[in-house]
Amino acid sequence: MIITARNISKSYKRKGISGEVQVLCSTDIDLESGKVCLINGRSGSGKSTLLNILSGLLCASGGTVHYDSTDVYKLSDTELSLLRCRQTGYIPQVQSAVGTLTVRENILLPSAVIGKGKDRFAADGLLERFGLTELADARPGSLSGGELRRLSIARAFVNSPQAIFADEPTNDLDDENSRLVFEQLRKAADGGAAVVIVSHDRLAQEYADVVYCMQQGSLSREKGRI
Amino acid sequence: MSIKRVLYKSIVGKPLRSFALLFICIVMSAAVYGGAVISVSLQNGIDSLEQRLGADIIVLPESASEKVKLENILLQGTPGYFYMDKDIANKLAAINGVDKLSAQYFLVSANAECCTVQVQIIGFDEDTDFSVKPWLREAYSGKLGKNEIVVGSDLSTRVGHSLTLYGVECKAVGKLETTGTGLDTAIYAGSDTVRGLIKAAESKGISVLSKQDPADVISSVYIKVKDGYDIDEVTASINLGIDGVQAVRTKSMITGTADKLSVISGSVRLLITAVWLLSAVIMLIVFTVLINERKREFAVLRAVGFSRRRLAAQVLLGSLVICFVGAVLGIGICTAVVFPFSRLIERKAGLPLLTPDALTAAGYAFAALAAVTVTGPLASAYSAYRLSRIDTGRILREGD
Ligand SMILES: Nc1ncnc2c1ncn2[C@@H]1O[C@H](COP(=O)(O)OP(=O)(O)OP(=O)(O)O)[C@@H](O)[C@H]1O
Ligand SMILES: [Mg+2]
Numbered sequence: 200m201i202i203t204a205r206n207i208s209k210s211y212k213r214k215g216i217s218g219e220v221q222v223l224c225s226t227d228i229d230l231e232s233g234k235v236c237l238i239n240g241r242s243g244s245g246k247s248t249l250l251n252i253l254s255g256l257l258c259a260s261g262g263t264v265h266y267d268s269t270d271v272y273k274l275s276d277t278e279l280s281l282l283r284c285r286q287t288g289y290i291p292q293v294q295s296a297v298g299t300l301t302v303r304e305n306i307l308l309p310s311a312v313i314g315k316g317k318d319r320f321a322a323d324g325l326l327e328r329f330g331l332t333e334l335a336d337a338r339p340g341s342l343s344g345g346e347l348r349r350l351s352i353a354r355a356f357v358n359s360p361q362a363i364f365a366d367e368p369t370n371d372l373d374d375e376n377s378r379l380v381f382e383q384l385r386k387a388a389d390g391g392a393a394v395v396i397v398s399h400d401r402l403a404q405e406y407a408d409v410v411y412c413m414q415q416g417s418l419s420r421e422k423g424r425i
Numbered sequence: 426m427s428i429k430r431v432l433y434k435s436i437v438g439k440p441l442r443s444f445a446l447l448f449i450c451i452v453m454s455a456a457v458y459g460g461a462v463i464s465v466s467l468q469n470g471i472d473s474l475e476q477r478l479g480a481d482i483i484v485l486p487e488s489a490s491e492k493v494k495l496e497n498i499l500l501q502g503t504p505g506y507f508y509m510d511k512d513i514a515n516k517l518a519a520i521n522g523v524d525k526l527s528a529q530y531f532l533v534s535a536n537a538e539c540c541t542v543q544v545q546i547i548g549f550d551e552d553t554d555f556s557v558k559p560w561l562r563e564a565y566s567g568k569l570g571k572n573e574i575v576v577g578s579d580l581s582t583r584v585g586h587s588l589t590l591y592g593v594e595c596k597a598v599g600k601l602e603t604t605g606t607g608l609d610t611a612i613y614a615g616s617d618t619v620r621g622l623i624k625a626a627e628s629k630g631i632s633v634l635s636k637q638d639p640a641d642v643i644s645s646v647y648i649k650v651k652d653g654y655d656i657d658e659v660t661a662s663i664n665l666g667i668d669g670v671q672a673v674r675t676k677s678m679i680t681g682t683a684d685k686l687s688v689i690s691g692s693v694r695l696l697i698t699a700v701w702l703l704s705a706v707i708m709l710i711v712f713t714v715l716i717n718e719r720k721r722e723f724a725v726l727r728a729v730g731f732s733r734r735r736l737a738a739q740v741l742l743g744s745l746v747i748c749f750v751g752a753v754l755g756i757g758i759c760t761a762v763v764f765p766f767s768r769l770i771e772r773k774a775g776l777p778l779l780t781p782d783a784l785t786a787a788g789y790a791f792a793a794l795a796a797v798t799v800t801g802p803l804a805s806a807y808s809a810y811r812l813s814r815i816d817t818g819r820i821l822r823e824g825d
Contacts, residue, residue, distance in 0.1 A: 247822060248818070251817075251818045256818060257818045276732050276733050276734070277732040277733075277734055280730050280731060280732035280733075280735070281730070281732070285730075289729070291725075291728055292821065292822065293821050293822065295721075295724070295725045295728060295821060297431070297435075298438070299434045299435050300434050304431075307426040308431065308729050309729045309730055310426070311426045311430070311431060312428065312730045312735075313730070314427070
């Protein structure tokens, strides 16, 4: 899948401040199957905002996002949701497990949405890949930060997506687990997915084909070419 | 795993929250259903009584009201008896406007003789009766012979079995259907049988008459007025023309109760509406308060690909399921209480209660089920709207 974002701009209304805050201005980015793209930049520079826009979760104030030839923000909410669920995996920056479901059920959640009706064993491989096998039937409430992080990463993989958006996926992880996660993301790219990682982690550089830096609302390329 | 499981887990995974909502629904459905059933039961009771009395005017001895009111005998099953001279029947027949008339004889069973409670014995004149026989026929089609009786539905005596009254063995040949009135605890017999029983009582030393011969007394006279005559006028001319009796218009006797009833069923209806509204408002508040608590969960669902529609459906369906289960439980509990205890409620309320038949009751149950079940989605509609429109990006930035 090729993801093309053109002229993306985004401004937010902020409580207590009159007018709007411009976070992104006229940013372009291309993502491609088989490539890992890394975005870094200062905190508050708009990395998560861009990632959300690319993943179809947040509508930009201006510009377009195409998945292949589909203009995603022209789709209806239902169509876009289905497309996101089928073809993309999204790893939010913060912890994001559903408290009433077990670890296994959380991982299977995206498969439930598209009604593939995957059985519980479909999660076994992912549980093992991310070292969660023993916690399969635990509730998220009893997990550590790192375990929760790996849960939400495993969940992004369940529908074998063609694009993965990872927002600081190694935030709560030690070096060993960070490597594990980056390796899995790399593997997904090698398997044909387009992968975008937002990360400050130095390790990430080793796995990336292209590195961007977010500065003053737009991206500048630091390494590699598409 | 399916999406249904996500919904199921969101309900059972928050037992306290779900139980609180369930409880509201149980109370709401019990009130709606129970109230409706009680109010129709009251109406049924009064209707059946009116139908069964069949007379326009009832004449009693003047002294009757000092003992036990006929009203109480008929409505609440308070046993009682009173007598007047048999001659009165002839005098009544001479009154202008009287079409048919028939005498009845009252007696009360001795304590702890046949039944656990005192039972009203009502004797009627086989030849002239027009008020008892028409519906007695439902239970027994033949002519009641000497010492043959028909029993009310609340008495435990079965058809074919015998009952001893004042030492006289009486055979139950029929059993009446439930009326929800005092008539359910009564025994019906021919006038000869009752006269015999009065004599038997006297020979046992239980004197119900002061001097007269049982053959010379009657307890009450039921009168049918000729077409074209005003019932109130006939009632008045009886009261003026014959000493020692009081004539009561049947309708006015029941009207007192009917008025009381309409007040009661009116307040029951008001109560139902109030409970329903109150529960709906409480639910609305609960769902609105829960929006904040559920925001994160819904942001996650949104992030993994739930559409807004699906998010809203998740909220609406969740409330629908809880309300449905609550309604089923509430109606079930109510059925288990109202029907078996309707007799007790009747006695406590002092009003005739005739519970509706299974089909009608099922109709009310269904209506209550529907009313309670739709309340959930109605009360959670705003919450569903808000939760389906959450700003996922912002919520998932806010950390834990
Ligand atoms: N929903 C929102 N409403 C208002 N302002 C927002 C909203 N989301 C983001 N912002 C603002 O936009 C700017 C960029 O936020 P964003 O989360 O994209 O930054 P980031 O680069 O991901 O930062 P970090 O590295 O800390 O995660 C910030 O100044 C933030 O306060
Ligand atoms: Mg961020």
